[in-house]
Amino acid sequence: MTDAEQRSLARLEVRERGLRRGAVLVRENEPTGELFILKRGMMMSYVLLDDGSRQILRFLFPGDMLGVSGLVYRRSPETVVALTDSAVCPFDRSEMTGIVTMHPRLAAIIMAVNQMERVALTDRLAALGRTSAKGRVAALLLEIRNRMRALDKGIVDTFTLGLTQEEIGDATGLTAVHVNRMLRQIEDDGLIAREAGRVTFLNEGALAQAANYTDRFSGIDLSWLPEAR
Amino acid sequence: MTDAEQRSLARLEVRERGLRRGAVLVRENEPTGELFILKRGMMMSYVLLDDGSRQILRFLFPGDMLGVSGLVYRRSPETVVALTDSAVCPFDRSEMTGIVTMHPRLAAIIMAVNQMERVALTDRLAALGRTSAKGRVAALLLEIRNRMRALDKGIVDTFTLGLTQEEIGDATGLTAVHVNRMLRQIEDDGLIAREAGRVTFLNEGALAQAANYTDRFSGIDLSWLPEAR
DNA sequence: CGGTAAATTGACCTGGGTCAATAAATGTGG
DNA sequence: CCACATTTATTGACCCAGGTCAATTTACCG
Numbered sequence: 001m002t003d004a005e006q007r008s009l010a011r012l013e014v015r016e017r018g019l020r021r022g023a024v025l026v027r028e029n030e031p032t033g034e035l036f037i038l039k040r041g042m043m044m045s046y047v048l049l050d051d052g053s054r055q056i057l058r059f060l061f062p063g064d065m066l067g068v069s070g071l072v073y074r075r076s077p078e079t080v081v082a083l084t085d086s087a088v089c090p091f092d093r094s095e096m097t098g099i100v101t102m103h104p105r106l107a108a109i110i111m112a113v114n115q116m117e118r119v120a121l122t123d124r125l126a127a128l129g130r131t132s133a134k135g136r137v138a139a140l141l142l143e144i145r146n147r148m149r150a151l152d153k154g155i156v157d158t159f160t161l162g163l164t165q166e167e168i169g170d171a172t173g174l175t176a177v178h179v180n181r182m183l184r185q186i187e188d189d190g191l192i193a194r195e196a197g198r199v200t201f202l203n204e205g206a207l208a209q210a211a212n213y214t215d216r217f218s219g220i221d222l223s224w225l226p227e228a229r
Numbered sequence: 230m231t232d233a234e235q236r237s238l239a240r241l242e243v244r245e246r247g248l249r250r251g252a253v254l255v256r257e258n259e260p261t262g263e264l265f266i267l268k269r270g271m272m273m274s275y276v277l278l279d280d281g282s283r284q285i286l287r288f289l290f291p292g293d294m295l296g297v298s299g300l301v302y303r304r305s306p307e308t309v310v311a312l313t314d315s316a317v318c319p320f321d322r323s324e325m326t327g328i329v330t331m332h333p334r335l336a337a338i339i340m341a342v343n344q345m346e347r348v349a350l351t352d353r354l355a356a357l358g359r360t361s362a363k364g365r366v367a368a369l370l371l372e373i374r375n376r377m378r379a380l381d382k383g384i385v386d387t388f389t390l391g392l393t394q395e396e397i398g399d400a401t402g403l404t405a406v407h408v409n410r411m412l413r414q415i416e417d418d419g420l421i422a423r424e425a426g427r428v429t430f431l432n433e434g435a436l437a438q439a440a441n442y443t444d445r446f447s448g449i450d451l452s453w454l455p456e457a458r
Numbered sequence: 459c460g461g462t463a464a465a466t467t468g469a470c471c472t473g474g475g476t477c478a479a480t481a482a483a484t485g486t487g488g
Numbered sequence: 489c490c491a492c493a494t495t496t497a498t499t500g501a502c503c504c505a506g507g508t509c510a511a512t513t514t515a516c517c518g
Binding site: 047049050053054055057058068069071072073074075077078093094096097098100101104107108110111112114115116117118119121122123124125126128129130131170172173212214216219220221222224225226229 | 276278279282283284286287297298300301302303304306307322323325326327329330333336337339340341343344345346347348350351352353354355357358359360399401402438441443445448449450451453454455458
């Protein structure tokens with residue numbers, strides 16, 4: 001990445017705002033304002049349905065851009081909250097237009113990241129539509145571990161999930177009770193071990209098979225990106 | 230839109246390729262090549278799971294860009310097929326880099342459309358995770374009608390669905406048998422009428438309520454787009 | 459050291475799936 | 489235009505994965 005590109009991106013992170021666990025950064029249906037980059041911590045986005053049930057849409061990790069729907073919608077289609085104490089860097093929509101205008105290659109990279117997120121969403125769509133409860137829970141465990149490992153190479157088979165079983169249920173379309181049963185079953189099958197909120201993969205291959213997991217990290221090709229300006 | 234912008238977009242549509250109903254345009258796991266713009270007809274994208282079940286990810290209508298994941302992935306994560314006789318305009322990835330480089334405002338518009346598609350996906354995720362079979366079928370009927378109406382203002386309450394009940398099931402995460410029962414129930418409730426593959430909305434309000442439907446068309450704000458170059 | 463949120467587990471229920479048989483609709487070759 | 493073949497739609501009977509409800513137990517927190 002060129003110096004100019006890095007400077008433009010750095011400008012998105014001049015301000016920083018801390019968030020306590022549970023703090024709401026963006027609330028569904030409220031006017032959208034700034035966008036954010038997640039600097040530290042873990043967050044999630046969700047929607048609430050009329051009957052009060054919740055669907056968690058996505059877990060957010062450092063480096064992710066938050067509240068991007070604010071670019072397009074006057075009111076936010078989703079709520080964004082902190083799952084752990086976190087820090088975000090707010091920036092204005094106009095910063096985005098500046099980047100797109102001045103750095104076409106960054107614009108292309110943002111489009112590429114959007115595509116990767118879209119594919120992650122369609123993978124979850126297929127999981128909710130067509131896989132068993134056990135498979136969905138297994139898929140969630142793999143997804144969280146993979147995201148954590150991408151940020152911290154020290155994480156391999158053991159990690160702190162940091163989610164309640166109710167949250168796992170709201171992400172996978174299950175009830176907390178059934179999530180509990182599925183975790184127990186996965187544990188009894190010898191695929192994972194659990195203790196004090198930490199999960200250890202004992203048989204990642206079998207877990208991936210149960211989850212119908214497809215690795216999307218390999219197979220990425222960004223050779224089409226334009227030259228840096 | 231400026232002349233230059235229109236010329237650039239028109240260059241994406243110089244070639245045209247016809248597709249018969251059922252023709253596969255892009256096959257899952259096969260190398261990605263060109264991108265496409267759907268010119269005429271209706272198509273869909275889907276993934277197949279290990280057990281042979283299918284999840285339909287999206288229905289595609291004229292104006293939609295197809296195979297965009299080819300920008301990022303060496304092999305396609307999804308299959309794209311024609312639901313009716315259709316026509317697409319293939320173009321090379323390099324055309325995309327050209328547009329992004331020369332027309333920042335078009336790049337921004339593409340990013341905006343991506344966001345709208347992402348929100349449509351999260352709406353479906355919430356439907357699969359947290360709504361009843363009847364609600365999901367109702368939501369699908371509304372979605373298809375709305376997309377058709379956006380292209381043909383003449384369509385109001387009556388339209389040709391153009392999907393088998395098995396396809397509706399693969400989109401909503403249900404079996405064809407249960408889709409049949411839900412359609413019958415929605416009909417018996419007086420919300421729709423059916424005859425010869427055509428559906429008529431008799432009580433759109435109740436249908437929207439059953440579907441937990443949220444209108445995303447209003448509420449769009451593109452004031453942040455950069456100036457045309 | 460309470461007090462509240464989260465995890466577990468059992469008993470029982472139901473929305474949606476499975477299987478199977480027909481009926482309708484849509485094509486196709488002649 | 490007709491007879492036959494293949495999808496697609498329907499419906500009934502029955503089953504089960506996952507939900508509901510309720511009671512404990514355990515972990516976390518000020």
